[in-house]
Amino acid sequence: MKKWMLLVVAACVTFALTACGTSSSSADKKTLVMGTSADYPPFESKDGDKIVGFDVDLANALAKKTGHEIEVKDMDFNGLVTALKTNKVDIVLSGMTPTPKRKKQVDFSNVYYTAHNMIVTKKSSGIKSLDDLKGKTVGVQLGSIQEEKAKELTPDYNLKVENRNRISDLTEEIKAGRFDAAIIEDIVAEKYINKNEELVGYNLPKEPDEKAGSAIAFKKGSDLTEKFNKALEEMEKSGELEKLKEKWFGGETKK
Structure with missing residues (x-):
């Protein structure tokens, strides 16, 4: 009987630990890993051993507003969506456009910059x-x-x-x-x-219906999407976002 009870307790503990692991989300993490491809100035590039740029500053500002910290991880652009889907990173800021193909795999924030x-x-x-x-x-x-x-x-x-x-x-x-x-x-x-x-x-000539812009990518169903969108809207209203654009892009930001 004692052996049987021990097995039951062990099974319950294992289930509880597993449940805790599966129910946790990126929204609960203090430090978020940001995936980027640091060859894309002024959005992201290397300054010695440090990765700097508009996307890095934006990520840090948004993280502060949502109660997180940011750890930046450099990788090839083509591997960023896969890294997000396989939990190697929590968010992606890398001048990424929310195309229909990408939207099938990950979620996106509102567009924070329009490109040509x-x-x-x-x-x-x-x-x-x-x-x-x-x-x-x-x-x-x-x-x-x-x-x-x-x-x-x-x-x-x-x-x-x-x-x-x-x-x-x-x-x-x-x-x-x-x-x-x-x-x-x-x-x-x-x-x-x-x-x-x-x-x-x-x-390059732009088609009338052509849309391109940069947005933050998240895992499908992530709780972070809504939190970061809200913080992004706050930065737009307060003028913080425009100040970041002026810092990194100069005066040619309103396109």
Whole structure:
């Protein structure tokens, strides 16, 4: 009888511990792990061993308002959604656009920044518009909306689309002559162009119904989504969000 009772108690304890483990959520954690790809200035980039940028400052501000702290983890952009789904990170801030495909896998906050795309190429390439890209090799970041855009343009412009994990890889391939151009988000492209005198950028024509923007990604059904959205709305109303944009983007934030 004693042995039977011990087995029952042990089973109850095991069940209770398991229940506690499964019922806990990211919303209960003090420190949230933020996944990002730190090759995307001014949103996120490395300053020595430290990761800095608009997304990092935004995450810290939102975390403070919701009672959390942030630990930033750098990884390839293409692996961020998987990292979120497999509990390797709790949130993703990485200039990520809430596309229909991504929305099937993760939840998103409201959009906090609206983006546009740019063609980046060598000054000596002769490429000055979309028409000049016909038959050219164009680089894009793997898993990005720019990759989707390039594939969308391929039938009409006969593009050869190549992808790389990092934006810095794209600019190096252009400089080495392996890519004719790359499609990169404009504000990010400008940061790389400013550091490379041989590069230049041209705005990619925007379709009337085309929407692109950055939002925070969460696990499906996460309690954090509503909390962070509320905090994000508070930052918009108070002007805190606009101050962060001015800090990292300068005056060209209202697009």
